[in-house]
Amino acid sequence: MLIAPHTFRRLVRARELLVNDEHDALTVRAIAVQLRLSPFHFIRQFAAVYGSTPHQLRTRARLERAKRLLAQGAPVTDVCFEVGFSSLGSFSALFTRWAGASPTRYRHLVQVPKNFGPVTIPGCFGLMTQAPRNSREAVTL
DSSP, X not given: OOOOHHHXXXXXXXXHHHHOGGGTTOOHHHHHHHTXXXXXXXXXXXXXXXXXXHHHHHHHHHHHHHHHHHHTTOOHHHHHHHTTOSOHHHHHHHHHXXXXXXXXXXXXXXXXXXXXOOOOOOHHHHXXXXXXXXXXXXXXX
């Protein structure tokens, strides 16, 4: 399907509004009105260009933001409400389906301990970085 350039620019603007946290309160209908498109036409054309509906894109952006907050050690309940979900149960179920682990488990898997110091590399591994990568680099004595 061919889309007129001005319509494409509108869809790019809509995508920016959907993934931007500042405009999270805007509904899909409000964005469509702002772009002077009917909601149904907007959803149909958006899905044709981006491969997902505006709602799916916004949900994915919220879950990506939730992953970042959980990795920083934020509590699951706070993350749930921070990213725009109103139900902890629906957030947890959707996050588990999307990320493959519950929010709590994900946080434990990716969170770096605060008292984590510098990493020490044993000498033998340090010497391996000095080894030639292939036989052409090896120097014969």
